Amino acid sequence: MPVGPSLRQRHAHQAIHAGGLAGARSKTEEVESLYTNGNLEMADQAMVELLDYWESRILSHADAEEDGFYQEVVEKNPTLQETVLQLKRDHELMRIVVKNIHQLRESNGFSKILLHKLYALLEINEVHSQEEERLLF
Ligand SMILES: [Fe+2]
Numbered sequence: 001m002p003v004g005p006s007l008r009q010r011h012a013h014q015a016i017h018a019g020g021l022a023g024a025r026s027k028t029e030e031v032e033s034l035y036t037n038g039n040l041e042m043a044d045q046a047m048v049e050l051l052d053y054w055e056s057r058i059l060s061h062a063d064a065e066e067d068g069f070y071q072e073v074v075e076k077n078p079t080l081q082e083t084v085l086q087l088k089r090d091h092e093l094m095r096i097v098v099k100n101i102h103q104l105r106e107s108n109g110f111s112k113i114l115l116h117k118l119y120a121l122l123e124i125n126e127v128h129s130q131e132e133e134r135l136l137f
């Protein structure tokens, strides 16, 4: 699949990371504040929207990278093959955590443990983006 210029350009790529993370962080804080205020139903609804945001904004960015950009990077610089494999594993961890949150929510409903997982996801994403920007550009 042809790679759009925004993934190849450091500043544009950084902006995608920063925008995605800022949105996910503010939505996570909203879920937490609804939960803290005892609005469990609204917290659950906000979490469903947040999971949709993770899938449509952040995991889809990861899919797009694996769908052309990473191959291009390795073709240009074969020594980055191992780095790309590690970055793919970061993507896979995020996909697994999102899936686990969905499953836990469906089986047990909203709980505080889901909030911990949402914050863990933010941390993985932030470190992954920093490493990607540092190592591939
Ligand atoms: Fe990535």
Ligand SMILES: [Fe+2]
Residues within 6 Å of the ligand: 013, 017, 061, 065, 129, 132
């Ligand atoms: Fe990226």
